[in-house]
Amino acid sequence: MSEEMQLSEVLQVRRDKLNTLRKMGRDPYKVEKYDQTHFSGDIKGNFEEMEGKEVSVAGRIMAKRGMGKASFLDMQDKQGRIQSYVRKDAIGEEEYDITLTYDIGDIIGVKGTVFKTKNGEVSVRASEVSLLSKSLKPLPEKWHGLKDKELRYRQRYVDLIVNPEVKDTFIKRTRAIKALRKYLDDKDFLEVETPILDTVASGANASPFITHHNALDIDMYMRIATELHLKRLVVGGIDRVYEIGRLFRNEGMSPKHNPEFTTIEWYMAYADYEVMMQMCEEVVSAMAMAAAGTTKLTYQGKEIDLAPPWKRIRMVDLVTEMTGINLEEVATDEEAIKIAKEKGLEVRKDFKKGDIINLFFEEFCEHTLIQPTFVTHHPVEVSPFAKKDPENPAYTHRFEAFANTWEIANAFSELNDPIDQRERFEEQVRRKDLGEDEIAMMDEDFLNALEIGLPPTGGIGIGIDRLVMLLTDSPSIRDVLFFPTMKPIK
Template sequence: MAGKEQDLNQLLKVRRDKLKDLQDNGKDPFVITKYEQSHHTLEAKDIYEAHEAKLLSGREKPSTDGLDDEAKKEVITKDYNERRAIMDADPIRVSIAGRMMFKRKMGKASFCNIRDLQGNIQIYVAKDALGDEAYEDFKKSDIGDIYGVKGFLFRTKTGEISIHAEEMTLLTKSLQILPEKFHGLTDTDTRYRQRYIDLIMNEDSRNVFIKRSKIIKEIRSFLDERDFMEVETPMLVSNAGGAAARPFETHYNALDEDVKLRISLELYLKRLIVGGLERVYEIGRVFRNEGVDTRHNPEFTLMELYQAYTDYEGMMELTESMFRYLAEKVCGSTKISYNGIEIDLGKPFERITMIDCIKKYTGIDFDTVADDAAAKSLAIEKGVEFEERHTKGDIINLFFEEFCEKNLIQPTFVMDHPIAISPLTKKKPSAPEKVERFELFINTWEMCNAYSELNDPIDQRERFKAQDAAFEAGDEEANHTDEDFLYALEIGMPPTGGIGYGIDRLVMLLTDSQAIRDVLLFPTLKSTGK
């Protein structure tokens, strides 16, 4: 081990010595402030192929049938030289910039590979094109150095589109050594802690985050077409409501007040509906003081939207349309694959009530269960763990989680939840013990949660009281009475449909990613050394 560390330290010293030599000779790369890129790698290749198709249109490749190997080689070489001459007579010059990932020295000519945002391109570096001094400087370069390259495009004999370098500019000297073989890194902890290396070395990882950005862009585009307004609401709040979760707490020095990080976007967005902004949404970070697993991170991205004069049926239509739209725009098809399983977002999503779903997978009809005591007896019989404070409504939800969720692979709206677990939702007129709420499940995951929003301030106050009592009884995730929100409801909120989407889980689904940490650039990790 000591020998390896000594070897590494020597390699690092060599890089620093090279930098000092450059600086001593007035070639310090760190004094360069900008570099003009004309193209990225993929753009350059596309332009060359289009130009090639135009210039070589109608030119067929010569036949080599019946020829011996030597004669075949002569015909192929002659054809390549003629094609190359046609292309070189009307060259496409480009200026690209990126990180050098490979280098092979071959006397008076060398090859290297430059990677930028879009991909990789091979660079042919010849001494006669660069000049003696510049070529010698290039030969001293290291993998990881960032270069600007100017030159013209050509296709090699092996068919690879490359750049014949006419100018190589060292823009940044890399003083560390990149892993030789990264391929996603077997050490996932290192991938998450040093995401910058992961993005450099792992094309799949880089593509996930490019696709994540596109997903959020397309969500905005979809909602803009439906006349929604994007807004921003506070992250530091005195009352963290709108969801069942434990908040993070901190102290606001300027006001000398304890505050919480928001766990939801709901209550402020509803205030905006009261204010007359009829369609609003926010995409933002929320924070929940909970465990970390493959689908949960303490800080994550949530999108919530609220639309006046509609209900949870309207939210179902919007959700189904948006998921279908995103799949087509981002994945190119409404049929996607997750972990080898095909999921069809093109078909109408199934709709089933929570009671019927439990009945489907257990045979138990909770509509016939008389009270809390009877529900607890059933839970004991089926081995479903519960707490003494739990009501029939809580136990219905526990049964659903235990027996139903694992079966919901294809898109399914699970509707009409118990009122006990839905403190901000409008009652179902035909069944007051239930609420107009749904959750969308895909691939066994809850993808979103939606309501016909409760706009009765008297009913809402009673629900808050019940939540306060639940908190006193030991439920740390219960909501608390929010007097300002109640005042807003008393001003008057129109009938409203609302919904919340976990963006990270949506990105996991559309990128076939197995863990939430794979779609978070910088996931929450325990500090090193602790």
């Protein structure tokens, strides 16, 4: 018999059992609630206090073993598994016979007393067993292995049931985000929500998702950043503000990229990028402690220590360190382009020296940044929202934080000169006209806000998903998203 036919028979048997229960007036889907008084972990972890006490537990059957007039049902709840010992003489012959028809995957409630078996396993001696929901499809017997990886992502609900360690990853994610919120709340930041749909896609160089608003008959964009709305709030007098939320970028997918992802951005009036640096290393180390209990992590065999202070180095100096080429001494854009071509880099004719410095960094430096490092003073050409360094206007007061070769944060002293900001927007528009796709749009209302007046402000964005990957030793961003984007199965 083929595997498909066997599965079909199993599905039919389960439906037949459901129909039998319904004819008996025991439709499990009509049960609305169950008085669950205790959980498995609490019972097992406090056995001396719990022994002999009556409890009501509920969960999914993960294993069952019958022994004539008695049987064992292993149940899984949010804290783990616990065994129920069910005897015919304790719950009655009819009820016992019904429990023998229960399938692995069914959700049950068990009322009884806590005891320990001869084998030393903490269990519940059942006085009452109730079927709370019927599982009409069997759980997979073999769920591990690379061939099932995509299926696990597509059916996360099954993955969570049969692979408890998956749930641990998401618990650690939640703990890390709680630590992040606490850090900012303790510093009197206000958490806010800003629009996901907007009439412009700005605040970052990225390709947006486009949708259409029927009533207004206009195209709208799913946000690619929260930056410009949050800075508007600083203009309005909310001096310390943050938002944790989803961004959407219509770009490629990889182990580090998903089209929708979670970030935090926060902005602090009367602070600069150096204040953001200190806050960044403090909050990331706090998140590591909350999620992993240590700042010394092992990621895919590499040891990484997130404890402050982190290394700080200017981008152009790192390029010199890695390549031996000091682009700061290069006099013209043309000479910089010539050097890049000699190194085999792909350049556009409109590139300036700052673009070349950034290109050298991406090609020759990023992959070396294993330990946490602040790369500072990005060229102005690649930093449209950062203040220029007054001592060298070719660079900005900006940094990116790297760990495990990944960018985990981006921050700067916010540009608050509306005239300079307009000029940089216009340069972005010019580049878009030349064919560069991932370019921020002109935002006239944001420029109007700057003309009202933005105080000196420091701001930062941190990619939460990528950071959680690091904190949980997860090889793919899909491992830290409950429901990652997947191509539909045809």
